[in-house]
Amino acid sequence: MKTLKKSTIFLALISVGMSAQDTIMPLWPKSIPNQHQSNEEEVISKSDDGILWVTNVQKPTLEVYLPSKRNMTGQAVVIFPGGGYYGLAYDWEGTDIAKALTANGIAGIVVKYRLPRSKSITEGKNVVPLQDAQRAIRLVRSKSEKWNIASNKIGIMGFSAGGHLASTLGTHYSESVYEKQDEADDLSARPDFMALIYPVITLGAPSTHTGSRTSLLGEKPTNDEVDYLSNEKHVNKDTPPTFLLHAMDDDAVPVENSIMFFDALREHNVPTTMHVYPTGGHGFSLALKDKKLKGWIDLFFDWMANLD
Incomplete structure (x- = not known):
């Protein structure tokens, strides 16, 4: 038994040594805004199809994956997993994506963000x-020198409801939504680029994802609340260059979400690329088992390589 424990510790140390660059760090150094302590607990579970789900997030974090220094491009992508603002598909649309990025020399940073349904949130859900x-992109920018990342090459990627959050950041980055906690909060929250993968964009009928809207705004939101987070209405000339990906047969988040955002970006002369596949449905992540879809990540890498 003692030998088994020693072996386990030894293997753990090897594992830590091999992943010394992979870090989990708290998002907020002081108090977490709009939150109070409650008896609610964070839940980590696996769905029937094996996806790691996180619900009731209490302490938001960054999980950082860095490629080896010699392979680094200097680019970084901050990743927002989807889950309808009810949970986070944390490996499927988070850590799996980060690992794919690091294999191509790009830092991948997964955000475990808070969800509006949490009982710990006091106001401003x-x-x-x-x-x-x-806070996530400012914190990454503050660590850019330490992590060998170029501070002007930090983008974001979001999936489904995470795509809504990413597009919200891309269109509302200049708004003051929390009190400064440290020097990182003096830095810009503007992403240098965005990748929105089968994203929720609008909260208006008929094209929204009802579950995401209800989780975020409740059952009976006002028109102003809906308009504020219908992000196709908030694009301007300073919105970051955007990569859009969707499937035409997505019956959860209609493809019109990406089309509306594309049209708004084009209207304001924001560089954008959109790929719409005829099939694929919703929530396909890397789509490694789909012969037609599995190459989408390579299209994204090519797009990133040609950013100004």
């Missing part, structure tokens, strides 16, 4: 995910 998103 609709703005809490944006607080975490703004």
